[in-house]
Amino acid sequence: MNIERVSTEAQIETVAALAHEIWNQHFIPIIGKAQVDYMLEKFQSKKAISEQIENGYSYYLLKAGDEYVGYTGVCPKEDGLFLSKLYIRASQRGKGLGREAIEFLGELAGRKGLSKITLTVNKNNTDSIKAYEKLGFANLGVFVQDIGSGFVMDDYKMEKVVRRKELC
Ligand SMILES: CC(C)(COP(=O)(O)OP(=O)(O)OC[C@H]1O[C@@H](n2cnc3c(N)ncnc32)[C@H](O)[C@@H]1OP(=O)(O)O)[C@@H](O)C(=O)NCCC(=O)NCCS
Incomplete structure (x- = not known):
């Protein structure tokens, strides 16, 4: 798999298109269409992604062969790397790409x-919670966030300890 750091407008457009596809496929049964639409507009529109990148987020496109198979977005938070987004297209899951x-x-x-x-994951996103546990994340318990317009993110907080490189 190739991992491309997102910086151009075309790459941001690709991330937004993947978000639209994957969130509609995966999250409607978990949080409903109204919250998916709201969260896509608020967090994963081209404008929202550009602003996040300006404010310290890094996005990466995940590519297998010629196909963009997913993306991830992270930002440093306290003494951890906050994994804000990790989404693999449905047809490509379970093949080791998430582990990579x-x-x-x-x-x-x-x-x-x-x-x-560190990450947060919806309490009812059962398959992803199982995958994160297999990937070495521990469940730290419930974490609820009000995201406006009557919606909440009803999540678990998880974390995985990583080896820190000696800085010179
Ligand atoms: C969660 C997600 C990122 C994992 O990526 P993936 O490419 O499917 O995961 P991998 O194939 O690398 O699997 C990683 C490990 O989890 C395990 N795993 C994956 N799916 C699993 C499932 N449904 N149940 C149990 N274990 C699972 C794999 O067996 C593997 O463990 P192993 O290497 O010890 O065998 C991906 O499934 C996804 O995008 N899901 C939908 C969107 C989502 O919910 N993202 C997370 C939002 S917080």
Whole structure:
């Protein structure tokens, strides 16, 4: 798998298109269409992604052969790397790509002198919780966030300890 750092408008457009496809496919049964539409507009529109990148987020496109198979988005938060987004297209799941992405992010965190990867995942996103547990994340318990317009993110907080590289 190739991992491309997102910087151009075309790459941001590709991320937004993947978000639209994957969130509609995966999250409607979990949070409903109204919340998917709201969250896509608020967090994964081209404008929202561009603003996040300006404010310290890094996005990466995941490519297998000629196909963009998913993306990830992270930002440093306290002593960890916050994994804000990791989404693989439905047809490409269960093939080890998520593991490869987490290994890449573990290296990235280590190089930044950070000691863990943290994330939040919807309580009812059962398959992804199982995958994260297999990938070495521990469940730290419930984490609820009000995201406006009557919606909440009803999540678990998870974290994985990574090896910090000695900084010289
Ligand atoms: C969660 C996700 C990123 C994992 O990526 P993936 O490419 O499917 O995962 P991998 O194939 O690398 O699997 C990683 C590990 O999890 C395990 N795993 C994956 N799906 C699983 C499932 N449904 N149940 C149990 N274990 C699972 C794999 O067996 C593997 O463990 P192993 O290497 O010890 O065998 C991906 O499935 C996804 O994008 N899901 C939908 C969107 C989503 O919910 N993203 C997370 C939002 S917080």
